[in-house]
Ligand code: ATP
């Protein structure tokens with residue numbers, strides 16, 4: 001599909017934030033405040049690019065659905081208040097709900113804890129022709145579970161398997177799982193919305209001070225802030241070990257919501273374009289059938 005100039009610009013904006021080989025990745029190289037030189041005064045331009053991007057996504061999704069061979073899985077991970085919900089709401093606003101499935105993964109239930117950790121996510125993988133969104137995912141298994149060992153204890157793994165190798169083993173399993181998905185026609189793209197602690201503090205304050213946002217505030221979220229350095233180490237290690245060509249991470253600056261949304265939209269456009277989606281061509285034997293149906297309707 002040919003993209004218009006604005007959608008192309010959105011797509012190109014995302015490229016620098018893609019990590020497909022984690023070996024050299026360092027979190028400190030991505031500034032949460034970055035806007036790729038687009039100042040706050042260029043917010044109207046950014047809005048225009050996002051609108052063009054959303055329109056392009058809608059066309060691309062029609063093709064994905066009609067072709068019915070590929071599926072796309074978008075995984076969104078972030079600290080609280082980094083803007084996961086806003087990204088899902090705005091970037092997917094032009095998408096046909098029939099072709100999109102969103103799942104949010106919370107603290108596992110006792111039934112989920114009775115299974116391996118991929119079980120609950122595997123049940124929610126997108127069907128062919130669909131876009132699936134994971135709002136949090138199996139990556140929590142190397143993030144919150146690493147930062148809080150009590151979550152690991154609840155999983156009741158055989159003691160002999162809980163070694164110093166555990167996180168490396170999980171990275172390896174996840175890499176292989178995502179390669180398996182890729183080989184089965186599910187294109188996986190992962191997004192870490194990288195917000196700064198200061199911006200998170202401002203957003204929490206806004207939730208406390210604005211009555212319409214009070215409902216969003218949770219004391220538990222504020223407590224998690226105390227583990228910020230441990231989370232950042234876990235995120236960096238995770239990206240270093242799980243960014244691959246088939247399933248890259250996008251480390252998206254998240255201190256400016258308008259920029260975050262634009263980069264995610266651009267990355268999804270790039271993903272869908274890379275799949276070379278086309279409307280199916282009707283085979284010759286069906287062409288005659290269509291012509292006969294048309295004649296019958298015209299003659300009614
Ligand atoms: P929002 O706050 O915007 O509604 P959220 O994704 O933060 O969205 P919450 O219900 O606040 O949703 O939090 C879900 C919690 O579940 C997070 O703290 C997350 O770390 C936790 N969680 C998710 N998966 C796991 C897991 N496998 N093990 C332990 N905790 C998990």
Ligand code: MG
Nearest residue numbers: 080081218221
């Ligand atoms: Mg939360």
